[in-house]
Amino acid sequence: MLYAILTICLAADSRSCGTVTPVGHAFATQADCKAAAPRIARDWLGDQSPWTLDGLACSTLDDLLILPVQSVADGVHVHIGQIAQFEDSPDGWIANLGFVVGQDSIAVIDAGASRRQGEALFAAIRRVSDKPISHLIVTHMHPDHAFGAEVFREAGATIVGHEGLADALQARGPAYLENLTQLYGAAAMAGTRIVLPDVAVADSLDIDLGGRILTLKAVATAHSDNDLTVLDQATGTFFAGDLVFRGLTPIVDGSLPGWLDWMAVPQAGGPVVPGHGPVAASWSEAVAAQRDFLTTLAEETRKAIRDGLPMSQAVPAIVEALQPFAGNWASFPDSAARNATAAFKELEWE
Structure with missing residues (x-):
């Protein structure tokens, strides 16, 4: 399949140019893609965008950057981010991201630090499966997990988060985006927009991907005030988000006692996917070092x-x-x- 690739720039900064691939539009031929690309560009830019169009092309996802992913259980794939904080990273791609493939559809867990990383994750998913992407689950508001979300909304996903996620993104999102743009440059963050969830989880929610249930649970204030966990019932894989750090120093952005209380109750599951660091085989392996710290x-x-x-x-x-x-x-x-x-x-x- 072919996708329109937009080169966009900020009018006042010739060094700001980057690319955007609206993934909701796929074409079988170059002719169809080229005919639709101007309309796609107009729709994506809209009337209020600070970005201007500098070029249009049509290409396959193979020509885009593709995130490396590994299989950690049947139908469960994870990208392991750089084990570093933003200031020590060249691009902010520091969080673990994942996706689960069901019989009918795919759920993505966290979307990355920018639109560009979200597109790279989308390309990785399409190398594994062409099933519809029905859900994006955002484990909390920190930008390394949340800022690629628009890519998956364009792909047709319903965005799901903790009931506190929307308020947190509205309060902190603009400052996060400004800070990351200053840190990495406008080109690296080109086209990145803050996207609010469609569904808010106050307690728990089951998502059916077709013969595969994901159980989402909202957590009381711990690492942040809007943490959400995901358990794949089929394999026991537990996505902890930033409630579990491995290798990267844990950051308290919510409540230290609340975080310790959460860790005191073992979570069911087999592989544990932390927000940062390598996947753990068990709960005790996942949290032992963090709990001591x-x-x-x-x-x-x-x-x-x-x-x-x-x-x-x-x-x-x-x-x-x-x-x-x-x-x-x-x-x-x-x-x-x-x-x-x-x-x-x-x-x-x-």
């Missing part, structure tokens, strides 16, 4: 508070106490200080 963070923070230290002194003391963990976690120094600050602000009011 976050438990020590809580203990040392409470100690600093009991000792009467102000935050300016407590944060360095907590970071120093966490140093035995430094060799086990990527992007540790800045993340440890951030976690110490967040933990102090939360726990001083216990």
Whole structure:
């Protein structure tokens, strides 16, 4: 199949040009694609877009960047992101992304850090299956997981998230997008838009892909205030999102006690797909290192508070106490200080 490829630029910045492939339009011939491409470009750009059209072409997905994926269970495929924080990554493609293939359709779990990464994931999916993509499940609002979402909406997917996801994206999304554009450049983020969910999960929701049920569960405030997990009932594969970090320093952006409480209840499942780092064979393997780190963070923070230290002194003391963990976690120094600050602000009011 052929797709229209739009080259778009910001009028004020000749270095901003990037490509967009509206994946909702596929054609059997070059002639059909070229005839429809101008209309597709007009529709995609709309009247309010800051982007202008600089070129049009028609090509197959094989000519696009394709994310590498691995099979972790029957019908379950995962892309393993770079084990780094944004500041240590060349493009922000740091999160694990996945998809599950049922008899009738496909569900995608997380969409990547930009439209370009979402398109690369779409291309990877189409190498595995041409079944309809019925759902995109966004595990939480952080941009490395959420910012490729528009690609899958164009492909026909219903976007599903925690009941708090929409508010979180509306509140933080514009600043996230501005920050990533400054960090990686406009070309890398070309065409990236913030997309809100169509379905909000307050408790749990089952999605049927045809002979294959995914169970989604909304989690109380933990890593963030809008975490959502996904369990593939057929294989026991558990997508934890950023409730589980492996190799990359965990980041507290919700509630440290809430996160520890969530980890205290073992989750059913076989393979555990974390938000960052390698897939784990079991629950204990998945969370052991993270639990030790976050438990020590809580203990040392409470100690600093009991000792009467102000935050300016407590944060360095907590970071120093966490140093035995430094060799086990990527992007540790800045993340440890951030976690110490967040933990102090939360726990001083216990």
